[in-house]
Amino acid sequence: MSRFLEGLNDRQKEAVRTINGPLLVLAGAGSGKTRVLTHRIAYIIENQNIRPAEIMALTFTNKAAKEMKERLIDLIDGPLDGMWVSTFHSICVKILRREVEKLGYTSSFVIYDGQDQKTLIKQCIKEKNLDEKSYEPNVIRGFISNQKDKLITPKEAFDLNFKDYRERTKSELYMLYQKKLKDNNAMDFDDLIVNTIKLFKDYPLVLEYYQERFKYILVDEYQDTNKAQYLLVNLLAYKHHNLCVVGDDDQSIYGWRGADIRNILDFEKDYIDAKVVKLEQNYRSTKNILDAANKVIANNTGRKEKALWTAEEGGELIKLYNASNEHDEAIFIVKKIQDAIEEHYKEYSDIAILYRTNAQSRVFEDYLIKSTIPYKIVGGLKFYDRKEVKDIIAYMRILQNPNDNISVKRIINVPKRGIGKTTIDKLEQKSLSEDISLFKAAMGNENIDSLNNGAKKKVQGFVEKIRVLMSMKESLSLSELFEKLLESTQYIEILKDENTIEALSRIDNIEEFKSVIVEFEKTNEDKSIEAFLADVSLMSDLDKAEDVENSITLMTLHSAKGLEFPMVFMVGMEESIFPISRAMNTYEELEEERRLCYVGITRAKEELYITNAEARMLYGRTSYNPKSRFINELPLNLTENVQDRKINVGNRPSKGVSFNDFFKGVNYKKSNETIYKQPAKVEEMDEEIPAYWNIGDKVSHKLFGIGTIVQLKGEKEGLEGHVAFESKGIKKLMLHFAPIKKVK
DNA sequence: ACGGGCGTCTTTTTT
DNA sequence: AGACGCCCGT
Numbered sequence: 001m002s003r004f005l006e007g008l009n010d011r012q013k014e015a016v017r018t019i020n021g022p023l024l025v026l027a028g029a030g031s032g033k034t035r036v037l038t039h040r041i042a043y044i045i046e047n048q049n050i051r052p053a054e055i056m057a058l059t060f061t062n063k064a065a066k067e068m069k070e071r072l073i074d075l076i077d078g079p080l081d082g083m084w085v086s087t088f089h090s091i092c093v094k095i096l097r098r099e100v101e102k103l104g105y106t107s108s109f110v111i112y113d114g115q116d117q118k119t120l121i122k123q124c125i126k127e128k129n130l131d132e133k134s135y136e137p138n139v140i141r142g143f144i145s146n147q148k149d150k151l152i153t154p155k156e157a158f159d160l161n162f163k164d165y166r167e168r169t170k171s172e173l174y175m176l177y178q179k180k181l182k183d184n185n186a187m188d189f190d191d192l193i194v195n196t197i198k199l200f201k202d203y204p205l206v207l208e209y210y211q212e213r214f215k216y217i218l219v220d221e222y223q224d225t226n227k228a229q230y231l232l233v234n235l236l237a238y239k240h241h242n243l244c245v246v247g248d249d250d251q252s253i254y255g256w257r258g259a260d261i262r263n264i265l266d267f268e269k270d271y272i273d274a275k276v277v278k279l280e281q282n283y284r285s286t287k288n289i290l291d292a293a294n295k296v297i298a299n300n301t302g303r304k305e306k307a308l309w310t311a312e313e314g315g316e317l318i319k320l321y322n323a324s325n326e327h328d329e330a331i332f333i334v335k336k337i338q339d340a341i342e343e344h345y346k347e348y349s350d351i352a353i354l355y356r357t358n359a360q361s362r363v364f365e366d367y368l369i370k371s372t373i374p375y376k377i378v379g380g381l382k383f384y385d386r387k388e389v390k391d392i393i394a395y396m397r398i399l400q401n402p403n404d405n406i407s408v409k410r411i412i413n414v415p416k417r418g419i420g421k422t423t424i425d426k427l428e429q430k431s432l433s434e435d436i437s438l439f440k441a442a443m444g445n446e447n448i449d450s451l452n453n454g455a456k457k458k459v460q461g462f463v464e465k466i467r468v469l470m471s472m473k474e475s476l477s478l479s480e481l482f483e484k485l486l487e488s489t490q491y492i493e494i495l496k497d498e499n500t501i502e503a504l505s506r507i508d509n510i511e512e513f514k515s516v517i518v519e520f521e522k523t524n525e526d527k528s529i530e531a532f533l534a535d536v537s538l539m540s541d542l543d544k545a546e547d548v549e550n551s552i553t554l555m556t557l558h559s560a561k562g563l564e565f566p567m568v569f570m571v572g573m574e575e576s577i578f579p580i581s582r583a584m585n586t587y588e589e590l591e592e593e594r595r596l597c598y599v600g601i602t603r604a605k606e607e608l609y610i611t612n613a614e615a616r617m618l619y620g621r622t623s624y625n626p627k628s629r630f631i632n633e634l635p636l637n638l639t640e641n642v643q644d645r646k647i648n649v650g651n652r653p654s655k656g657v658s659f660n661d662f663f664k665g666v667n668y669k670k671s672n673e674t675i676y677k678q679p680a681k682v683e684e685m686d687e688e689i690p691a692y693w694n695i696g697d698k699v700s701h702k703l704f705g706i707g708t709i710v711q712l713k714g715e716k717e718g719l720e721g722h723v724a725f726e727s728k729g730i731k732k733l734m735l736h737f738a739p740i741k742k743v744k
Numbered sequence: 745a746c747g748g749g750c751g752t753c754t755t756t757t758t759t
Numbered sequence: 760a761g762a763c764g765c766c767c768g769t
Contacts, residue, residue, distance in 0.1 A: 189759050
């Protein structure tokens with residue numbers, strides 16, 4: 001027997017051994033899906049005399065790809081030798097980089113993320129003299145993305161919607177948006193897939209090359225494919241028909257992104273000779289947890305028949321906690337985490353808090369910090385979404401692709417160099433009327449009569465800066481170029497002068513970005529700026545979050561798919577939050593919410609807590625929502641209420657107020673409010689040097705003017721003051737370093 | 745005419 | 760937390 005079949009159950013063996021022809025593996029949660037995929041690949045190489053370079057495995061996240069790669073290297077005990085194991089999007093980028101000239105782009109094209117798309121869409125709306133109120137950019141973006149997911153071109157959309165004025169206008173926006181993308185030599189995420197398909201359709205020889213090369217294709221999370229991805233896979237597999245798709249219809253949670261559950265439900269219709277293998281033994285959760293999950297998902301219709309079972313017995317009951325408000329909820333959970341660590345010998349890394357929306361993480365963060373529980377947050381405000389990081393990336397993009405108007409506009413006055421809105425407007429007009437890029441318009445600023453001399457000079461300065469950097473691009477390494485860029489823009493110096501906590505953390509982030517670059521240079525063959533930018537664009541925080549060891553994890557239910565934790569908290573289980581209000585109207589959407597709930601429950605291996613809050617402050621308003629219907633769908637005999645430690649916090653949740661009272665019985669470190677005697681030496685302050693700082697002191701700041709200290713934290717050099725300035729609002733300052741002096 | 749500041753809104757989920 | 764529109768001071 002092949003060693004790659006060892007330790008597998010019969011169903012798993014069958015899936016691994018079925019090599020030729022189409023195969024659908026219906027893999028329930030925790031049924032060893034990744035194991036089957038990797039063993040199957042190893043088995044193919046061993047038994048079919050197939051080179052690794054003839055195999056392609058597609059995933060949805062970089063994390064999944066990375067994990068698969070690592071396990072494969074372990075398994076076959078050697079390098080992957082040209083095997084393609086990556087996400088749909090990165091595979092498309094790889095193909096497009098080679099062939100994209102055929103489609104009228106250059107290989108230095110950039111990838112626009114959601115924010116960039118929104119900016120571009122706003123430009124389109126403006127240009128067509130439409131109102132952002134009636135054509136909301138987010139809605140338009142959704143519309144365009146939907147069209148692309150369904151492979152509908154702007155022209156087709158226009159013809160299709162010809163009769164309806166509004167829909168037609170949306171299609172016109174789509175058309176203009178697409179033209180602008182091309183002018184900017186840019187693609188959005190959807191374009192990566194759509195254009196690869198277009199390439200294959202228009203250039204059959206290119207398609208044939210890839211069809212011939214990849215004799216075996218595997219797709220993970222097949223239930224999440226949309227029409228475009230479905231077609232891409234089918235084009236690639238058309239010649240050899242050795243297509244193996246793995247998925248679970250019960251875990252399809254990306255319908256809003258165009259994922260079509262029918263792709264998995266209809267696989268047997270698409271491939272009449274398809275073999276179907278069901279993996280139904282769960283190796284992850286206790287019986288109680290699994291039974292509860294099965295019970296909840298049974299409320300959905302139109303599922304593939306499936307009965308997940310486990311050899312495990314019993315386990316702990318699912319614990320329900322009904323909190324007064326979101327603070328009570330967070331405090332309860334902090335307490336439970338501390339208990340688990342102290343009594344049950346659980347590690348922090350065994351624990352996850354899962355919520356429906358990113359906005360819910362805030363409260364937990366506050367209490368986790370106060371309790372000194374180490375945590376990491378996946379998603380939310382992503383590292384790559386930070387303003388300073390985006391600014392630097394924008395600079396790099398311009399050096400690679402000066403046609404990228406979105407990036408030029410972003411940083412033409414960052415850091416501030418006196419190029420204001422009016423000047424930018426004039427440059428934009430010029431670029432529009434002459435059909436040239438914004439940067440080109442800036443280069444020709446001399447010819448714009450309406451610009452005054454001062455403005456011209458400033459624009460000239462900006463252009464020169466970029467040109468000098470561009471000229472260095474070829475001779476410098478990525479990290480050297482990065483240094484030059486910071487030096488030339490003085491980005492860090494300007495932040496340093498601010499001397500606020502925010503500014504310091506921005507500098508930290510830029511340093512962190514530097515290490516991303518260095519790491520990239522270390523691990524990648526292709527060290528070009530193109531390769532780096534593509535990498536960064538396709539990277540999500542989920543992929544980066546790994547390295548923080550021994551901390552609990554906070555993330556959305558969506559991000560949690562594919563992961564498992566011994567102890568899971570599902571929080572905010574209230575109607576309107578989960579299921580989310582916008583999904584409560586249609587049957588389909590509600591079922592998707594239920595699948596999301598199923599995903600959440602099945603993340604738990606041993607212990608599962610489910611909490612809801614009677615009152616919750618959200619978007620500035622307190623709302624009182626009943627318990628989520630999903631709680632009521634849990635079988636009573638598998639749950640228990642744990643109200644024992646309930647702390648009454650009243651119904652006016654407000655952060656920080658009588659915090660200590662709420663926290664009785666909870667083990668947390670008091671925040672340090674000691675007043676610190678400041679060392680005598682303070683540079684550039686020849687006047688009165690204060691011996692210490694107190695709350696209520698008035699200070700004068702070089703940039704921000706007069707302010708009052710309202711809060712103090714930390715000590716010694718780290719003494720941090722929150723200072724309310726008359727016109728600038730509250731700033732966090734490092735009192736030891738900030739350019740301030742005490743006033744009376 | 746120009747630039748800067750303040751108040752408002754965002755957001756459900758992600759490559 | 761950030762982006763943007765509107766308003767005000769120079």
